[in-house]
Amino acid sequence: MSELESWRAALAWLGWQHRQAEQMVRALETELTATRARRPPPKPPDWKLETARTASGLRGVRVHIGDCSMDDGRTISRGEARRALAERIEPCSYYSPENALGMAT
Structure with a gap:
């Protein structure tokens, strides 16, 4: 060859x-x-917390239901969502998470 x-x-x-x-x-x-x-597809989180950056760090601004498209906040537990609302953090005005949490006023 x-x-x-x-x-x-x-x-x-x-x-x-x-x-x-x-x-x-x-x-x-x-x-x-x-x-x-x-x-x-992965299940959306149950609850989200919208945050804002301040001079003293991040602070909660609004609580959202997990599949709310109004914000990409960080995932929080049901208890944390209830605590945030009890601490007067504003609920999302579109999906009213306080109703879903049984905390409507």
Whole structure:
């Protein structure tokens, strides 16, 4: 076998390996897409606290129901939401979390 034939054989072999690798990548991408489609989206948090930056640090501004789109506040627990409302932090005016928490006045 000549040197040219050896290089052509190596090139053919590498081409075959390249096609095999591309086929595997496509199969794995298809599998990943199918897995993601079966997985339900993450549940929104139950409650969020909108904050504002002040000279003394962050302070609570408004309590939101978790899927409220009015703010991306940080996730808080039900107890923290109740405490914030009890401390006179304003409830969201669109979704009225105080009603959902049984704290309506």
